[in-house]
Amino acid sequence: MSGVEESLTALLQQLRGTGFTDLGFARVDTDREARQGAPEAIMAEGKTPEEIEAIARVLLDEGAGSVLVTRADADARAALRRAAPEAEEHERARLAWVARSVPESRGLVTIVSGGTGDGPVVHEARVRAQLLGTEVVVHEDAGVAGLHRLAPAVEDLRRADCVIVVAGWDAALASVVGGLVAAPVIGVPASTGYGAAFGGVSALLSMLTSCAAGVAVVNIDDGFGAGTIAARIARAAAS
């Protein structure tokens, strides 16, 4: 056995059972909130309601400040309510969550979206960022086909610590906003659109090749990821 191997093995053995709870089908990372400031969330797809309920119970028992279930159908949302009767939900955004101890709010995240159909992604980002302890302002349906509809958002864009742009189709909104603001911009390509929108691929490519520097991108429809990084950026900027 090599020296590196010995050291790694020693460490990993020392970590056995530390910082997570083993449910067999899941190893719940109960240390994540302490380590990274954001508790592990539960993506409901591919999990049974029973598994969701069990994971949620572990997180809450271990003292999670909040628990968020994403991509959650009615059964998945009910599963969280069984674990925590005070849970809230957002049906269209397929979310359920319980907030037991959210950090004091710090920083501002402004979310703008291209169209009404982007709503579910917008709200996933909003709830995640709020649970991590930031203020969030939302401006929906401000796509560039009518630039004047962006007007009411300008002030909130200017004062944001981080901006999230949610847009499907050609996602041109990301470049327009990216050219206006000095704050970091997180783009979320949305799967809205048909035909050559290819389920969000066109929006993704568009955002990745935005002619405005200062834009970084997360996965298609990944409001959760956008909310996470935006909250980190905004909270740090405001502290």
Added chain:
Amino acid sequence: MSGVEESLTALLQQLRGTGFTDLGFARVDTDREARQGAPEAIMAEGKTPEEIEAIARVLLDEGAGSVLVTRADADARAALRRAAPEAEEHERARLAWVARSVPESRGLVTIVSGGTGDGPVVHEARVRAQLLGTEVVVHEDAGVAGLHRLAPAVEDLRRADCVIVVAGWDAALASVVGGLVAAPVIGVPASTGYGAAFGGVSALLSMLTSCAAGVAVVNIDDGFGAGTIAARIARAAAS
């Protein structure tokens, strides 16, 4: 704040609330008809019937000459009828529309399609162009596997101010028509076909690489977009 920024901010603030109605989930561009000669339309997918009804009401209240709902299932079509009981519909093309004040007809758009299955796209283009104030003639199922079936369309192709070709599969019709006529040709790749038709991608690529110059292309199945640009071209040519 830079000079450009100041000017842009000033303008955008001045535009706050101008030219659109804010429903929260939607900012309805009530200025579009005045600005571009074509009222905003409502794509039903991703919107609830309640949202569709509310948007339609705003457009009609603000004096839209017509309202068109595309990709509309039965619920979405019913939503428009609630807002405007005189609304018409085309079930197979998933359309509902109300025409209160259509511009006087000007110019001719001729639509040819490759096969019977392209019908929904054909009729979306037709209704849109008619609502914008053009005459439309339709020739369906004139694909090149039997060139003689194109014969009855020749006269209408020759006299058109703009031609729309709707075709799935290999969309060879676009090149054949593009080589015959002197008018601008708008190609609409249709999602008809299976296997390597890839939901309209093959038709799209085929139309984009048409060996006939003078062909421009819209999104897969986008009868709405084709009808919009064709009507603009035809009306201008005939004025």
Added chain:
Amino acid sequence: MSGVEESLTALLQQLRGTGFTDLGFARVDTDREARQGAPEAIMAEGKTPEEIEAIARVLLDEGAGSVLVTRADADARAALRRAAPEAEEHERARLAWVARSVPESRGLVTIVSGGTGDGPVVHEARVRAQLLGTEVVVHEDAGVAGLHRLAPAVEDLRRADCVIVVAGWDAALASVVGGLVAAPVIGVPASTGYGAAFGGVSALLSMLTSCAAGVAVVNIDDGFGAGTIAARIARAAAS
């Protein structure tokens, strides 16, 4: 033999040798200008200089109003000069052309581009449209990352009979322009950009899914095609 077959065969035999000149390696469509108002052009790639010279001679001998050679390297441009010593050229746009009898100018085409690197495509579109008999105004490097750079183009966009937008990267310019003007917009995705720009594919997808209706698209880098259809639209609108 079926009746249709007999008729088609009769026609096609009657057309033998009509309207084109057969060079063996090429059948030069000398009828195209009469039939469609635009002479056949010569794409140099894949042809030897000798072939280009021969085709150009045929077109000129048969009375073409102009001859345009696209995607032409130095040898290809020299080939045209051998056929027509008065030929002009644009090195960066890889063009050579000779204009013997251009139609009287009618209508206005305004071309805007996203960046300096789109220049070759811009000029291919410009020359083609001019040879077909339209006035062309060009505004380069007006991308949306600095919206104020679009300002000088606004008047020319408003008064255009047809607008061409040339843009690579995310091609967001197409949607912004498409939302401002009432004239038909022809988008030309450019191969400028690296990485996820994928040689113009992202720009193509972006333009096809533009959230502004009234935009149609041609092939990547196809200034020639855009110039052709734009000139047709503009001339018809201005007549």
Added chain:
Amino acid sequence: MSGVEESLTALLQQLRGTGFTDLGFARVDTDREARQGAPEAIMAEGKTPEEIEAIARVLLDEGAGSVLVTRADADARAALRRAAPEAEEHERARLAWVARSVPESRGLVTIVSGGTGDGPVVHEARVRAQLLGTEVVVHEDAGVAGLHRLAPAVEDLRRADCVIVVAGWDAALASVVGGLVAAPVIGVPASTGYGAAFGGVSALLSMLTSCAAGVAVVNIDDGFGAGTIAARIARAAAS
């Protein structure tokens, strides 16, 4: 060892060294002409001139009726001439071949192409089919953007035992020809074209989804494969 395994092993051991010559870097299938009526050919790409020469010598020594080297640059063509000084070549089609004993010609293959740039593929198909013992007639540059240019080909299309269509770009010619003739049609997508032609992919997809039944397709630029199957079809039909 299972029974099947034993039998297979017995056979394969019995075949050791039968029907091929082992050069180490290549096992030349000297049996193929007897087995399938068409001698093995040599694709030059990825082989050194020395390897090409050695393979050609083996084939000729073993009595091949002909040897064809495809995708051959000048060095590769010279390699064949070293093995067989009477070898012929076609530079643009990157071919070299020697014909020692070509079967008596039987059947007719008609080749039509969409444009001048498809020439190399046309001639690869032609030479291969001729070496296998068929008559071949060629009509180049008959693309559908000017249908009348197809007229001189009609008679040869009607009387062909098999038709080969070579076309790049949108390859619409395949559907037009496929709708006219009763003979089998073999489509060869060519890599001619730029932008969304994607090196022949658009032509490939177009031919695969041809709206005319009776069309089958070979690999992009695969004149060799098309010549092989077309000659088989034509010879059988004419016997």
Added chain:
Amino acid sequence: MSGVEESLTALLQQLRGTGFTDLGFARVDTDREARQGAPEAIMAEGKTPEEIEAIARVLLDEGAGSVLVTRADADARAALRRAAPEAEEHERARLAWVARSVPESRGLVTIVSGGTGDGPVVHEARVRAQLLGTEVVVHEDAGVAGLHRLAPAVEDLRRADCVIVVAGWDAALASVVGGLVAAPVIGVPASTGYGAAFGGVSALLSMLTSCAAGVAVVNIDDGFGAGTIAARIARAAAS
């Protein structure tokens, strides 16, 4: 108007109403059987039962020797039975057909498939080829993972005038068969398989790049197209 245009227009006008019946939503090519030896077939997808019934009636009234409805669900198959009570059907292959006057059988088509799941495509090819007047022999589930399972097919492969290989997954069967037989081979990539089989794309690419020359390919799952061209080849070879 140019000379070519005049001639084309004259012809096309002369063809008005010739050789097809116009149903509005469809122009039924009643001339196809006379022209190409194979009657037009009806692809059910994208057509209503009423449309299918109407098209079938036209074809039968105009004397079609047979009518084949492909990709037909129960309603589509019932539609044919309304038009022709003697219609037969194959549920798994989603076919319905009526054979009133099939040409005398000529030639042999041998079909081999890679696996049981390819059955629907196999039978679509078989029925089509039989309706066009050929004998068909079928060997299913002969994939190369157990080469001995190909043994019973060898004799029928040797004596075939044309071979059809239907295979999903990696479609290796096409190359193995293509290396054994001297007859033309038509490959049909099947959509069987999961994951990286990509709905038949892997099989398609594999067949297109088969290392055996003499293989041509049709669309994914296109038993109809394979049956059409195979019957043409086999009938010609046997006459």
Added chain:
Amino acid sequence: MSGVEESLTALLQQLRGTGFTDLGFARVDTDREARQGAPEAIMAEGKTPEEIEAIARVLLDEGAGSVLVTRADADARAALRRAAPEAEEHERARLAWVARSVPESRGLVTIVSGGTGDGPVVHEARVRAQLLGTEVVVHEDAGVAGLHRLAPAVEDLRRADCVIVVAGWDAALASVVGGLVAAPVIGVPASTGYGAAFGGVSALLSMLTSCAAGVAVVNIDDGFGAGTIAARIARAAAS
């Protein structure tokens, strides 16, 4: 007929009916277990319950040590129970199997997975490997977003004769594990994930380009294939 052809034909005729049972729709490879040490399995998709039952009966009648039905819905699982009432099943992994004579266990396969949603693939690999006669240890939900969750697996990774990594999303776990262990690693990309996970394609590409050497990959979700090769490796290593 060539010598090779004669020999091959002789062999294949000699194999007629040897080593498989012909059910018409299927040729069951009853020789496979003797030839390759692993009995043929039944992929349920694309087969009717009747076909599954019949194939299972043949395999069992011919003495298969075990029969495994993969991708099996409730009907398919019931079909196996009809053929073998003692059959076991795993609903979520869509498996049913009967083990009549499993080889004595030899070697150890350790399976680690990235997340709970990968469970079905994990268990398909586990059952297959167990039926082939290996010990299997499973560690689920050990993804790299929390490296400490990998700790409990370290000892089982070290002592494994072969490691299987099942992971969706970015499949980073494959590289991390591949960098730790000296045993061969088989990666199974899972279709878990949304958006740019593209149904397992991202995981597939990630595993194929793993920066750790010593990783080989099977098809997306192909627990069966991974279990097969891993068992072969582990059994050989332990013998």
Added chain:
Amino acid sequence: MSGVEESLTALLQQLRGTGFTDLGFARVDTDREARQGAPEAIMAEGKTPEEIEAIARVLLDEGAGSVLVTRADADARAALRRAAPEAEEHERARLAWVARSVPESRGLVTIVSGGTGDGPVVHEARVRAQLLGTEVVVHEDAGVAGLHRLAPAVEDLRRADCVIVVAGWDAALASVVGGLVAAPVIGVPASTGYGAAFGGVSALLSMLTSCAAGVAVVNIDDGFGAGTIAARIARAAAS
């Protein structure tokens, strides 16, 4: 003209010539540094040395704090030196830059890369971030195939205000780092790797689907974009 149109037109006309310098081929956005805190940079590809020199002169004349030329070959770098003799350069990263007035350094950006070949992208990010006024620490070749090589970076990762991960191949490093740190992580997929690395596409997809939340991604090889957003994040966090 609509009200919105009037207002927009008024504004845009008022902006004519404001905030940029028009060179004909380029409209240099001299306002960007004031507006967004980062001066416009010059991507050399697609621009002639003369154009680069001219743009650089404008930027410097208008008071840019720094000028950076990216993707610059030797000629492009020389062009900058002509405009500013004090310019520095990094040959392998294809950079040239001149720093006249860089903001006081604030915040820390830590860059880690997967391999030596990622160097050019690393240094593009580093220089850009430094020019925007941040401290940058670099750890190269810390890929996960040997996790211990990441050890020296841990401290710098912990204290960073923003982390940049540059990685090609499978880019697993992004997830490992993303799971360790609480700071925002910007991933830059690099085009290093061959085969299924697909020029950075696999790394891009891997980063987009990272199982660690808190990672956002820029274009392939876009060190410039990463440096821009990272500097914004780090400066805000440290202020």
Added chain:
Amino acid sequence: MSGVEESLTALLQQLRGTGFTDLGFARVDTDREARQGAPEAIMAEGKTPEEIEAIARVLLDEGAGSVLVTRADADARAALRRAAPEAEEHERARLAWVARSVPESRGLVTIVSGGTGDGPVVHEARVRAQLLGTEVVVHEDAGVAGLHRLAPAVEDLRRADCVIVVAGWDAALASVVGGLVAAPVIGVPASTGYGAAFGGVSALLSMLTSCAAGVAVVNIDDGFGAGTIAARIARAAAS
């Protein structure tokens, strides 16, 4: 700081400088041979000759049993010779290596390839496996278009502890071999082929969907990876 974080940080700090040598541009993993039985290799692409030489010197100084440089042009190979004058090389396979202390040979790896053009990949796999201490036997050009050419390989396939199949085009050889042998099969898709071979993608997909179980796949042209895993498998099986 969380408990997990503390532990991980402690470990990683303890590992600082352990098991690798930091050259700034590279952290050479000198522990890998001890940890995984295979020394780190040097992929030359993207590295300067000076970097290659320096890395090689470190590896040799630290006692590496062998050093292998892959994808090495003449300069890269010369760099290794400077570090170790006894270095050997294989020009066509772009390899250079020095073997100071290769493990005693154990186990047999049999490599078969589809065609002559696959040679470079074959030899990369061969040299790597030999340097790790296995016997290797090679059979080139045994593609399935002439199955009898596989005959001489049968005995070596049967007695192999692991089989490597290198094939481009449709890679059908993988399934044929995979159906014959009981040993694990590692497929290496090669980039040989043109058109729809797509640089090895078709071969890759074909191997991933091989109808023979027991095949796992490495990256396109990755002889190095195949040699690594095959040697591990073979050595373990033979011990």
